[in-house]
Amino acid sequence: MILVDEEIKEAVNSGEVELSDFSKECLQPASYDLRVGEEGFVLSAGRVINIQTEGPLEIQPGDFALIMTHEKLRLPTNIVGRFGLRSMYARMGLLATAGPQVDPGFEGKLVIGVVNFSSQTVRMPYLTPFCTLELERLSRHSSVAYGGPYQGQEHLTDELTKMLPKEPFPLAVMLIRQLAAVSPSLRHLETLTLPRQLGIFEQEREAFERLKPELLKTHRGQYVVVRGGKAVLFGQDKTKLARQAYEQFGYGPLYIGLVEKARETVHIPTPRASRRMA
Amino acid sequence: MSYQYDHNYDPPAPVIRVTVRSLADSHKQVMVDALVDTGADITCLPKAVVKALGGEPASTYSVAGVNGTSLGPANSCFLEFEIASTKKVAEAISFGDELILGRNILNELTLQLDGPACKLSIMFDTK
Numbered sequence: 478m479i480l481v482d483e484e485i486k487e488a489v490n491s492g493e494v495e496l497s498d499f500s501k502e503c504l505q506p507a508s509y510d511l512r513v514g515e516e517g518f519v520l521s522a523g524r525v526i527n528i529q530t531e532g533p534l535e536i537q538p539g540d541f542a543l544i545m546t547h548e549k550l551r552l553p554t555n556i557v558g559r560f561g562l563r564s565m566y567a568r569m570g571l572l573a574t575a576g577p578q579v580d581p582g583f584e585g586k587l588v589i590g591v592v593n594f595s596s597q598t599v600r601m602p603y604l605t606p607f608c609t610l611e612l613e614r615l616s617r618h619s620s621v622a623y624g625g626p627y628q629g630q631e632h633l634t635d636e637l638t639k640m641l642p643k644e645p646f647p648l649a650v651m652l653i654r655q656l657a658a659v660s661p662s663l664r665h666l667e668t669l670t671l672p673r674q675l676g677i678f679e680q681e682r683e684a685f686e687r688l689k690p691e692l693l694k695t696h697r698g699q700y701v702v703v704r705g706g707k708a709v710l711f712g713q714d715k716t717k718l719a720r721q722a723y724e725q726f727g728y729g730p731l732y733i734g735l736v737e738k739a740r741e742t743v744h745i746p747t748p749r750a751s752r753r754m755a
Numbered sequence: 756m757s758y759q760y761d762h763n764y765d766p767p768a769p770v771i772r773v774t775v776r777s778l779a780d781s782h783k784q785v786m787v788d789a790l791v792d793t794g795a796d797i798t799c800l801p802k803a804v805v806k807a808l809g810g811e812p813a814s815t816y817s818v819a820g821v822n823g824t825s826l827g828p829a830n831s832c833f834l835e836f837e838i839a840s841t842k843k844v845a846e847a848i849s850f851g852d853e854l855i856l857g858r859n860i861l862n863e864l865t866l867q868l869d870g871p872a873c874k875l876s877i878m879f880d881t882k
Contacts, residue, residue: 502759502872502874533762533765565761565788568787569763599763600763600765602762602763602765602767605762606759678811678812678813678830682815715814715846716833716844716845716846719813719833719844719846720833720844723778723833728778728779728811729811730811730812731811731813732813732814733813733814734814740815740816740817740828741814741816741817742816742817742818742819743795743796743797743816743817743818743819743829743848743857744794744795744796744818744819744820744823745792745794745795745796745797745799745818745819745820745826745850745851745855745857746794746795746819746820746821746822747790747792747794747795747820747851747855748821
């Protein structure tokens with residue numbers, strides 16, 4: 478039986494399970510989010526990094542990293558743990574590598590390996606919830622508790638890191654770099670399809686500009702739907718007008734314009750967005 | 756409903772989990788963490804997302820950036836946005852490379868930003 482949030486909290490409060498620095502903010506409906514701990518290791522850097530003092534762990538495209546959790550975990554012999562990367566990191570292109578389970582009786586901090594399969598550097602700041610731990614109660618206590626080499630681990634040791642390959646996975650790096658190199662061409666190919674898709678829309682927009690002088694006399698300040706080169710609907714609320722138009726004509730090409738002399742302007746003063754458009 | 760700030764921004768920034776859905780085909784949808792930006796007049800979506808959802812252009816805006824600097828024209832489209840289990844049709848422009856929730860959507864929500872705890876809460880559902 479997988480423990481739900483209240484059961485996880487009870488298990489921690491009763492001391493059955495230890496999850497150090499327990500925070501209710503990390504409780505999920507049936508799991509507990511583990512946070513980035515003090516120590517990380519990036520293959521390309523080749524050394525253990527103190528994330529708390531040196532700043533976020535930066536995982537380059539194609540690189541492999543080990544991240545030690547902030548939480549120290551202790552499981553009884555009738556509970557097993559499983560964990561996975563939080564979906565936001567999966568969507569960013571990270572893939573977690575780990576053993577199949579956290580054995581009953583394990584005690585220590587967890588170490589999660591991640592590979593960055595994206596073309597962007599992913600930053601992992603200290604104490605960011607990055608993976609989630611599921612706890613499952615077993616039908617009975619196991620006859621023995623975990624007694625492997627990672628029992629009691631609280632630091633990334635040389636023994637742990639020396640087992641890793643000497644450099645980032647060459648095939649992954651090569652593929653990611655090649656994809657990044659050809660992506661501008663792919664974008665160009667994408668734009669080749671736009672004239673066909675935008676053709677009707679552009680025609681409707683031109684029709685709106687042609688109709689505007691007359692519309693300014695009769696419908697100034699209102700929104701107008703132009704379809705088939707004609708003004709077909711008017712209204713004050715643009716979204717309501719759009720819904721009405723799509724209900725009436727189906728979701729297809731049309732132009733909705735504000736009957737004013739100047740084109741509508743929107744302000745997006747977000748510096749990040751401006752920089753990316755420049 | 757609460758969301759942790761995204762620590763991939765420096766400093767951490769408030770984000771909301773949003774499902775964006777095509778109006779033509781409800782099976783076409785993407786779920787993303789959107790940056791909350793009260794400075795943005797309108798919601799922005801990357802072109803690739805609009806394309807993937809089959810968003811039909813419906814309007815054209817002039818986009819102004821910091822200090823009113825012109826950033827050129829951008830087409831908009833209407834899509835369905837699901838936030839905290841509430842669905843709403845809203846307009847978004849094809850602009851930039853991340854989802855930015857602008858005031859055309861934010862003004863329909865009651866939000867509480869708890870900066871020290873890096874937590875954003877939606878106090879109640881959309882109108």
